[in-house]
Amino acid sequence: MSAPGLSEHPAARAMVARHRLRAWEPLPWILAFGFYFAFPNHLGFGTDLLIMILFALSLDLALGYAGIVTLGHAAFFGAGAYAVGLLAHHGVWNEPITGLVIGAAVAGLIGLISGLTLLRTTGLTLLMLTLCTMALLEEAANMGEKYTGGFDGLPNLPIPPLFGLFEFNPLYPRVQYLYVLGVLFVCFLFVRMLVYSPFGQSLTGIRENVLRMHAVGAPVNWRLITCYTISAAIAGVAGALWVQTNTYVNLTSLGLDRAATVLIILVLGGYGRLYGAFVGAVVYMALSHFLAKVYPTAWQLGLGLLLMLIALFARNGVLGLWDRLMGRLLSRRAPP
Amino acid sequence: MSAPLLETRGLGKNFGALVAARDINFRLEPGARHALIGPNGAGKTTFINLLTGVLLPTQGQVLFKQRDITALQQAARVKQGIARTFQINRLFRGLSVLENVYIAVAERLGVAGAMVKPAGMRNDVVEEAMRLLDVLKLSDNAGHRIAELPYGRQRLVELAIALGLEPEVLLLDEPAAGVPSAESHIILDAVAALPKHIGVLIIDHDMDLVFRFAERITVLVGGAIFAEGTPKEIGADPRVRDVYLGQAQHG
Amino acid sequence: MIVGTDILSMLLGGLAAGMVLFIVSVGLSVTMGLMGFVNLAHGAFAMLGGYVIVLTMRYWGIGFVPALALGFVVIAAVSIVFERLLYARLYRASELDQVLFTIGLVFFMIAAVTLIVGPENQQLMLPSWLQGQLDLGIVQYRTYSIFLIVVGSAIALGLWLGFERTRMGAQIRAAVDNRRMAESLGINIDRLFMLTFAFGSGMAAIGGGLGAEFIGLNPQYPLIYLVYFLIVVAVGGLGRVTGVFFAALIIGVLDFALKKYLPQGGTLFIYALAILLLLWRPQGLFGGKPT
Numbered sequence: 001m002s003a004p005g006l007s008e009h010p011a012a013r014a015m016v017a018r019h020r021l022r023a024w025e026p027l028p029w030i031l032a033f034g035f036y037f038a039f040p041n042h043l044g045f046g047t048d049l050l051i052m053i054l055f056a057l058s059l060d061l062a063l064g065y066a067g068i069v070t071l072g073h074a075a076f077f078g079a080g081a082y083a084v085g086l087l088a089h090h091g092v093w094n095e096p097i098t099g100l101v102i103g104a105a106v107a108g109l110i111g112l113i114s115g116l117t118l119l120r121t122t123g124l125t126l127l128m129l130t131l132c133t134m135a136l137l138e139e140a141a142n143m144g145e146k147y148t149g150g151f152d153g154l155p156n157l158p159i160p161p162l163f164g165l166f167e168f169n170p171l172y173p174r175v176q177y178l179y180v181l182g183v184l185f186v187c188f189l190f191v192r193m194l195v196y197s198p199f200g201q202s203l204t205g206i207r208e209n210v211l212r213m214h215a216v217g218a219p220v221n222w223r224l225i226t227c228y229t230i231s232a233a234i235a236g237v238a239g240a241l242w243v244q245t246n247t248y249v250n251l252t253s254l255g256l257d258r259a260a261t262v263l264i265i266l267v268l269g270g271y272g273r274l275y276g277a278f279v280g281a282v283v284y285m286a287l288s289h290f291l292a293k294v295y296p297t298a299w300q301l302g303l304g305l306l307l308m309l310i311a312l313f314a315r316n317g318v319l320g321l322w323d324r325l326m327g328r329l330l331s332r333r334a335p336p
Numbered sequence: 337m338s339a340p341l342l343e344t345r346g347l348g349k350n351f352g353a354l355v356a357a358r359d360i361n362f363r364l365e366p367g368a369r370h371a372l373i374g375p376n377g378a379g380k381t382t383f384i385n386l387l388t389g390v391l392l393p394t395q396g397q398v399l400f401k402q403r404d405i406t407a408l409q410q411a412a413r414v415k416q417g418i419a420r421t422f423q424i425n426r427l428f429r430g431l432s433v434l435e436n437v438y439i440a441v442a443e444r445l446g447v448a449g450a451m452v453k454p455a456g457m458r459n460d461v462v463e464e465a466m467r468l469l470d471v472l473k474l475s476d477n478a479g480h481r482i483a484e485l486p487y488g489r490q491r492l493v494e495l496a497i498a499l500g501l502e503p504e505v506l507l508l509d510e511p512a513a514g515v516p517s518a519e520s521h522i523i524l525d526a527v528a529a530l531p532k533h534i535g536v537l538i539i540d541h542d543m544d545l546v547f548r549f550a551e552r553i554t555v556l557v558g559g560a561i562f563a564e565g566t567p568k569e570i571g572a573d574p575r576v577r578d579v580y581l582g583q584a585q586h587g
Numbered sequence: 588m589i590v591g592t593d594i595l596s597m598l599l600g601g602l603a604a605g606m607v608l609f610i611v612s613v614g615l616s617v618t619m620g621l622m623g624f625v626n627l628a629h630g631a632f633a634m635l636g637g638y639v640i641v642l643t644m645r646y647w648g649i650g651f652v653p654a655l656a657l658g659f660v661v662i663a664a665v666s667i668v669f670e671r672l673l674y675a676r677l678y679r680a681s682e683l684d685q686v687l688f689t690i691g692l693v694f695f696m697i698a699a700v701t702l703i704v705g706p707e708n709q710q711l712m713l714p715s716w717l718q719g720q721l722d723l724g725i726v727q728y729r730t731y732s733i734f735l736i737v738v739g740s741a742i743a744l745g746l747w748l749g750f751e752r753t754r755m756g757a758q759i760r761a762a763v764d765n766r767r768m769a770e771s772l773g774i775n776i777d778r779l780f781m782l783t784f785a786f787g788s789g790m791a792a793i794g795g796g797l798g799a800e801f802i803g804l805n806p807q808y809p810l811i812y813l814v815y816f817l818i819v820v821a822v823g824g825l826g827r828v829t830g831v832f833f834a835a836l837i838i839g840v841l842d843f844a845l846k847k848y849l850p851q852g853g854t855l856f857i858y859a860l861a862i863l864l865l866l867w868r869p870q871g872l873f874g875g876k877p878t
Contacts, residue, residue, distance in 0.1 A: 011434045011478030012466050019454035069683050117866055123682060124625055125869040128821045129862060135814055136858040143852055198442045198458060199451045205439045208428035215388070215426070216440040216501060217414030218448060226449075256810065260690055267687055301698035307691025311684045312676060 019196035028278050032181055036174070043177040049285045050180045051242050056265045056277035057184075057191055058234035063263075064272030065195060066227045067207030068119070071127050072134030073235060073262055075114075076107040078254020080236025082141060082148065083107070085249030088157040090147070096162050100183065100240050107236020108229050110137075115228035119221060131256075138254050153250025157243065168245065176245040183241060187234055194230070195274060203227055207272070264303070267310055270317030279318050339402055341366045341535040342387065342418070342505050347396035349386055349559075356382040358560040360396070364505060368535045369527075371550035373543075375579065379559035380539045381423055384507050388420050389413045400505070414443075419503035421494040423510045423539075427482045433493055434478040437465040440500035468496045471529070473522050488515040495523060499530075506530070508538040512545055524549060547571070555579075592726045597844050603732035605839020606739025607802065611794030611812075612819040613746065613831050614787015620763040620826020621780050624674065625682050627689040629791060630809035630816055631696040636662040636792020637804040638700060641709045651714045658796050659789040666788035670781055693809045700806040711799040735797060742790075743832045750828050759783060763826030818861045822872050830873025 035046050055077055062068045080103030087102065088094040118129045141148045148154065161167045166175040194200050206213050206220055213220050243249045252258060261284070269280025291299040314321055340363040349357040356379045364370055372380055385391040387398060389410040397406045400416055408416070428436050441461050442448040456462065469475050472492045477485060482493065495511055508527070512520040524545065527536055540546050546553065546567075553570040555563040563576050570576055615629040640658040643649055649657070669692075677685055713731055721730040750756035758779055762769040770776055795804065802812070815838070823834030838857065845853030864872060 009466060009475060009478060011432065011475075012462055014479060015432075015434055015438070015462055016456040016459075018456045063683070069681075069686065071686065121865070121869050123623075124619065124825075125821070125865055127625065127682070127686070128817055129865055131814060131817065132858045132862045132865070136855060136862065139852075139855040139858060143855055193454075194451055196454045196456070197451045198448050198453075198455045198461075201435065201439060201442065201455045202448045204431060204435075205428050208430050209426050212422075212426040212428065212497070213439075214390075214410045215414065215420060215422070216443045216497060217411045218439075218443050219411060223449070256813075263687070263690075267683070297698045297701045299698075300694050301702070304691045304693070304695030304698060307687050307694065308673070309691075311680070311688035311691065312673070315684060 019192075028275070029185065036177055036181075040172075040174070043173045045285070045289055047173055047176045047180050047245050048242075049281055050177070050184050051238050051245070052262070052265060052285060053277050053281040054180075054184045054187055054241070055235055055238040055262050056269070056281055057188065057274075058231045058238060059262050059266050060271055060274065060277050061191055061194065061203075061234070062228055062231035063266065064276065065200060065207065066203040066224055068224065068228060069127060070130040071256075071263070072130030072132075072259055073231075074254045074256070074259035075130075075134035075137050076111055076232040076235035077239035077242070077258060077262075078134075078137060078141065079107040079110050079232075080104065080239030081243045081249050081253040082239075083236070084240040084243045085154050085157055086147060088159060088243075089149075089154040091158075094157070094159055096159060096179070096244050099244060100237050103236040103240025103243075104233040105236075107239065108233030111229040111232020112225065115225040115232075119224045119228060134254060134256070134259060138251060141251060141254065149250070151251055153248055155248045157247045157249070159244050159247055168247070170247065173245065180241050180245060183237065187237060191234070192274060199223070199226075204272075264307060266317075268306070268317050270319035273316075273319055276317055276319050283318060338366060340364060340399075341368070341401060342537075343399040343402070344387070345397045345399070347383075347386060347398065348394050349382060349391060350394045356559050357386060357393070358558070360556075360559075360561055362554065362561065364535045364537055366504075366535055367532050368537070369549055369551045370535070370537045371546045371553045372537060372539045372556060373541075373546060373553060374556035374562070378556040380556055381509060382559070383556065384420060384509050384537075384539065387507060388418060414501060414503075417502075417504035418507070419498040419501040419505070420507040421491075421498045421509055421511055423513065425482075425487070425490045425494055427490060427493055427497070429482045432479055432481055433469065433474060433485070433496075434462075434465055436482060436493055437468055437496045437500050438462065440497040441465050441468075444501050465500065468499055471499075472496050472526055488519055491515045492519070492522060495526060499526070504534055506534060506536045508536065508540075510540050511538065512540060512542055520545065595726050596728055597847060598840060599726075599728050599732055599736065601840030601843030602836060603729075603735040603739075603839075604798075604802070604843055605836035606735045607794050607798035608815065608819050608839050609739060609794075609832050609835035610742060610797060611791045612816045612823070612835060613828060614783070614790045615816055616820045616823055616831045617759060617763075617826055617828070618780065618784050618787050619820060620824075621759065621766075621776075621783060622678055624678060625685040625689065626674075627686060627813060627817075628692040628696070628809065629788075630812050631693050632662050632666055632788040633791035633795035633798075633812075634700065634804065634806070634808040635665070635696065635795070636789075637795030637799045637808070638704060638709065639792065640796030641711050641799055641804060642704070644712060651717070655793050655796050658792040662792035663785040663789035667781060667785045670784045674784070675777070693813075697806045697809065704806075706806055709799065709804045711796070711804070713800060731800065738797070743828070746828050747832075755779070755782070759826070814858075818857070820871075821865055822861065824871030824873045827871070827873050830871060833873060834871070 036043065039046065059073050062070060083106035084099045084103050093099070114133050118126060121129060142150055159168055162175060162179055168176055202218055202223055206223060210220060239253055242253065265280040265284045266277060268284055269276035269278065288299065310317065342364040344360050344362045347357055347360040360383065372383065374380055382391065386393050389408055393406065397404055399405065400418065405413055405416065428439065438455065438461055441464050442458065445461060447458055447461065466478065469478050472495060474489065474492055474496060477489055482490060491511060491514055498506060511523050515523065530536065538549060550567055553565065553567055554561060555570065555576050557579055562579065563570060563573055611633045615626060618624060619626060636658040639661050640654045643657055644651065644654045677688055717731045717734055719730055720727045721733050750760065758769065758774045762774060762776055762779060766776065819831060819835045819838055822838065823831035842853065842857060845856055849856065
């Protein structure tokens with residue numbers, strides 16, 4: 001019987017061990033905790049950074065893993081944001097944790113409905129449809145001024161303490177930071193689980209070769225719709241967090257600017273690799289934090305150049321470059 | 337004669353004014369080792385695409401075990417037991433050989449939609465995928481990404497994926513094209529080792545391979561069936577010699 | 588009678604806007620159809636052209652029509668440089684890379700124009716013969732709008748003739764329908780694409796100049812109108828001159844009418860319509876069969 005021998009094969013062992021925790025994986029979380037203690041005056045920035053990581057992570061699931069090229073992911077961030085903002089403003093519901101669930105449900109529902117219709121298309125048509133869907137929502141939020149506050153949005157939303165105990169202090173956003181970090185951690189574990197599951201494996205199959213997926217009998221469209229819905233729901237959580245920690249909501253939550261930003265963050269870090277969202281968000285947010293306010297035009301110029309360079313030369317972002325560098329170093333040390 | 341496994345009745349396909357398939361009445365028996373030959377542009381791949389549901393016919397029916405599957409989508413036909421390989425490799429190029437076969441096996445076992453348990457912990461899937469790679473002498477490449485493999489080895493992965501679906505009908509579109517002759521026997525051996533009841537239809541230009549493999553040969557010319565018979569009959573048919581064999585010998 | 592003239596003037600205003608949309612978008616439709624290249628930076632060439640036209644009129648004192656011609660030539664030349672040096676590297680790249688590259692190019696151009704010229708809106712000074720009203724018998728209307736309709740129709744007719752009657756037009760049509768076939772017939776696709784890209788960018792430049800008077804001209808132009816240009820192309824169909832012409836006119840008139848009668852929900856309606864249309868006919872209202 002050759003079966004035991006086969007499961008001892010290095011490739012089989014690698015497959016079996018693929019999902020196991022690697023030694024460096026706690027590092028981002030240690031750094032995030034370290035940031036809390038080291039930079040108590042920059043926790044507002046830190047909170048925004050963590051929210052963008054979560055948003056980019058949601059996009060990674062759809063774009064990096066399933067290969068759904070979308071220009072309208074901010075639609076779901078905005079859907080979660082406005083769901084929480086509207087309920088809080090009109091005094092219907094404002095408890096934070098359930099607010100996240102509501103944000104996820106609303107964004108997920110929009111993801112499901114748009115996914116059911118949109119994901120039958122590909123290429124330019126799909127790009128256009130995602131873009132138009134987002135523009136449609138943005139215009140709706142702009143139009144429903146009576147409820148949404150139109151262009152100015154809804155300021156000063158009343159958000160009660162977390163678990164009824166921990167106050168969201170706008171001047172010292174410690175609670176906000178830890179709250180967002182906790183939510184990011186839970187969502188990350190969920191995404192990580194998906195990515196290493198057979199479902200995640202089949203998503204990469206769809207990305208790599210859709211024709212072959214049909215030919216192995218995979219229900220391609222349903223897989224894509226499921227993935228898109230989950231991705232939308234997570235983006236909705238990110239939007240809900242954004243509203244709760246900033247206590248306002250406005251049109252910037254669902255415009256082309258935000259959709260482009262999250263796309264840039266993801267490709268900057270490297271898509272389809274789970275930690276690209278972390279690296280990209282840190283690099284982008286740090287640069288924009290220091291440069292964008294002082295030299296906004298130069299920042300845009302540099303960002304444009306950077307994007308063109310990534311598209312031309314570094315298709316897998318910072319992490320891809322790192323892999324290549326390490327690969328070169330290793331092969332030099334061990335000559336073939 | 338027993339009931340056919342796969343059958344077409346008056347199957348036709350037009351692309352605008354171009355007739356790619358015309359009134360094809362074809363039967364693939366259980367356990368058949370059947371070859372489909374014909375000059376370039378005869379409509380062989382179109383025919384395979386009609387059988388697998390990649391294309392929908394303009395006229396006629398496709399039947400599997402005497403049930404009409406003409407309207408079924410590609411994925412549904414795979415679930416019924418019709419698998420194929422592609423003339424040009426259609427693999428998951430960024431993934432490893434093992435992952436490629438894993439995807440097919442997981443689909444067949446119905447676990448591919450599972451979200452909780454890690455893929456690597458489905459030992460049944462991993463082991464079966466490894467066993468298939470072993471049969472096709474691909475174990476040494478199991479950890480390599482497709483993009484790193486020579487073309488001939490990639491052809492073997494094509495076959496491994498199709499076998500991973502445990503089909504009752506296996507359609508092989510030029511499985512040995514681009515495979516070094518030293519390795520083409522691996523493909524034939526693997527097909528020969530399949531359970532007896534599986535019906536195999538092979539398209540190939542390599543006449544040695546076709547005549548060694550096939551018990552029955554259909555010749556397609558201009559989208560229509562031109563001749564059908566045993567290898568001996570086809571080899572002796574002067575008309576076939578004219579349209580096809582002669583051409584192949586010249587080339 | 589009052590309702591009649593109202594509708595007529597609405598139609599004229601919408602047609603004038605539609606003509607500008609057409610002149611800007613037609614190049615985008617042909618280049619996307621030809622190469623399948625997702626070019627989100629097309630509006631940036633329109634903006635650059637607008638700046639060339641407005642600034643040369645202001646500082647060099649040249650006339651409106653010569654400035655339009657100059658804008659066409661300059662932007663066509665600039666776009667050839669971009670096409671050869673940068674775009675050509677990405678023809679075989681994934682959509683995502685094309686999207687990233689062209690978004691990057693848009694950002695770069697917005698920032699560059701802001702740095703060199705400034706962020707404010709640029710006013711186009713119409714020559715005196717285009718100012719004022721023109722009496723059409725039934726209705727009095729802005730001379731410039733009538734001018735746009737006449738010029739736009741003439742350009743559309745010229746392009747249509749060029750597309751249908753010239754050798755190059757035939758080559759483009761063949762390449763849009765089936766690129767591999769066209770290549771095997773000996774058509775040099777790379778050269779064809781470079782020329783159509785340059786021509787389309789030049790047309791966009793003219794559109795940027797013609798539209799500056801009423802849709803504005805500032806560094807954000809390529810982002811503000813991105814969705815509009817894309818919708819026109821998507822509705823009209825890739826690589827279809829006549830399709831884009833009718834799509835631009837329909838959208839121009841719709842937009843004009845909706846903004847007048849439904850100032851709150853007009854744009855919303857256009858987006859919804861575009862989504863429904865793309866789902867119903869992904870190849871566009873006037874596009875051929877999907878390939």
